[in-house]
Amino acid sequence: MRVLIQHLPRDSAFVRAVHGEDAEWGLNEHLMAAVVDHLAIGNWLFTSAHLPEDESPPEQPRPVPRPGIEEDPVEEATPDDLARFFSGL
Template identity: 60%
Template sequence: MDLLDWHRGRLSSRRLSVLIEHLPRDSSVNRALHGEAAEWSVTDHLLAAVVDHLAAANWLFTSVHSDDPPDPPDPVPRPGSAPSEEPEAEPDSPPASADLARFFGMG
């Protein structure tokens, strides 16, 4: 496709817009417009969420069943999210079993 066809009047602006909008995710235009976020698909975002949830579940289990609770897990870095300058407040103690039961609707 020759982009000069748009200038020559053989390619409408609407058609050019549709072609640009549906470029592949890894195209130079998408990388220029969206940066690193263009590299991540929906599947990548879902897998990162699964990893974060599993890490949180393992941390909760370990916190409840040990005398020395581990540090909370760090989330998988996502594209476009700058690391926060202030660290999140860490819990002073692991959650009580009554709090966990109430959270999961068992009490």
């Protein structure tokens, strides 16, 4: 019985009941979300680098929400934070 339960597909009712929302995402879904996140950041960096100086950069893209992971607020570095970081080099 243990072997049968261990090898149930992740979309089975038992696995969803035990693992909840985490069971819906497998390796493929996590990899695809990482690809989307990296493409979004790359496009944002390209766009930000090619804007005229008088325009403000677009908002940084948010990562694809993943089950079981709370979204952390984006903290922006102050000029003092940057000076402290680069003075240590």
